[in-house]
Amino acid sequence: MLALRLTLMVCGLVLGYSGGQILATSTPPETAALNTVSLMLAGALTALLLAPRAERFALGRAAALTRWYSGLAPTTVAAATFGLIVALLLGVLLTGVLRGLPFYSWPISVGLTAVLAAFFMTYAVRNADAFVALSFPQVRRKPGGKILDSNVIIDGRIVALARLGFLDGDLIVPAFILRELQTLADQSDAQKRTRGKRGLGVLEELRALRPLRIEDWDDPHLPTTDDKLIRLARETGAKILTNDSNLARVAKLHGLDILSIHEAAVALRPPLQAGDSLTITITKSGQQQGQGVGYLEDGTMVVVEDGLRLRNKPARVTVVNNVQTNVGRMIFAKLDKDQAASA
Incomplete structure (x- = not known):
């Protein structure tokens, strides 16, 4: 922001010079020049002192303008x-x-x-x-269309919804989502590669069930995939089909229609109550010592007290508490007495 400081100092010099010229009409000539120099120096120093505050104000206004501009469709x-x-x-x-x-x-x-x-x-x-149609011929507005994000594709439950006929209208897969899945499928990391291949497999299943449209659209100026999904939805009027809670929140703030598979699953699933029993497979350790973590078929996390000793084994557990968090439902459970004794 050196340019801003220099500009402010020049303005201070100009104002000081103008003030000196005004005072020169009512002061003796021998002091007029000294007054002018003093006022110019005072103006420049004042501008230098105010420069940090002016920089913060300018940066804040510039950031607000950038946010407003980036949000324009x-x-x-x-x-x-x-x-x-x-x-x-x-x-x-x-x-x-x-x-x-x-x-x-x-x-x-x-x-x-x-x-x-x-x-x-x-x-x-x-x-x-x-x-x-006039400004963006490459984007065709088709009412009822649904844009799929990568998370909901990899999740796979969309196939069952399509098979049962719960998804009407066009299913739209943006080209940048397809490239993201391809990039994941080519990763050296086994977990990422599996997710990418699963996503591509889900798209093949969807295409066999109903029409699937690849939208050849992208905006390289937008930094994230979520930003691109929101922009495409605003331009096409389509709904975003996702299970990403953060994307759903931001999209709703933009006034977009969101279909969340996770929220639908939570709404339709009979809630587990304290004392209910279920069988899960402990897959990893929890945050506390000895805790084991497993997942239900819909992705709900189950934290099992003292369950780590049964890692990678089916475990019968009893629900202790059922908590709804910002990212989904969490279940806290403990091993059944018989299971704990045998372990």
């Missing part, structure tokens, strides 16, 4: 531009008509054009959907 910009063009053309035509009136003046023309611009730009932005 291209369709909104296109619609606003179209409305401005219509307003300017009408302003020119009406100016030609009003020029013959005796009370005409150029401020009237400017004011009329501003009113027309405000009206037509607002109207066009509110009806931005009508400009999608």
Whole structure:
């Protein structure tokens, strides 16, 4: 921000010089030059002292402007531009008509054009959907479409929903999601490679069940996959089908429609109560010493007290507590008495 500091100091010098010239009219000539130099130095030093505060303010305004700009959909910009063009053309035509009136003046023309611009730009932005085909021919608006993210594809439960007929409309897979799955499938890490291959396999199953459309769309200026999904959903009017709770929250803040498989599973699953028994496989250790962690078929985490000794083995457990967290449901359990005795 050196340029900002230098600019402020120059402004301080200019203001000090102007003040010195004003005082020179009422002071003796021998002191006018000294006063001018003193005021210029005071102005420059004042600007230097205020520079940090000005930098923080400028950085905050720049960040806010960047967030606002990045949140603008291209369709909104296109619609606003179209409305401005219509307003300017009408302003020119009406100016030609009003020029013959005796009370005409150029401020009237400017004011009329501003009113027309405000009206037509607002109207066009509110009806931005009508400009999608004109501004973005590569994006085709199809009502009822559902955009799939990588998490919901890898999860695999979408296949059962499609098989049962719960998914209507187009199923849309963006090209950048397909590339993400391919990249995972080519990873050297075995876990990531398995996830990527599973996702590609799920897409093959979906294609066999119902039409699947690959949307050849991408925006290299957006940093994350979630940002791209939100932008594509805003441009196409499609819903996002996901089980990522963070993506769902951000998308809802943008006013988008979200279909969360995880939330649907939670809503439809009979809640486990304290005292219920179930059988799970302990797959890893928990945060506390001796805790074991397993997962239900829907991905719900089950934390088992003293369950680590049965790692990679089926274990009969009794539910102690059922907690709903921001990332999903967690079940706390303990080993059945018979299971604990045999272990």
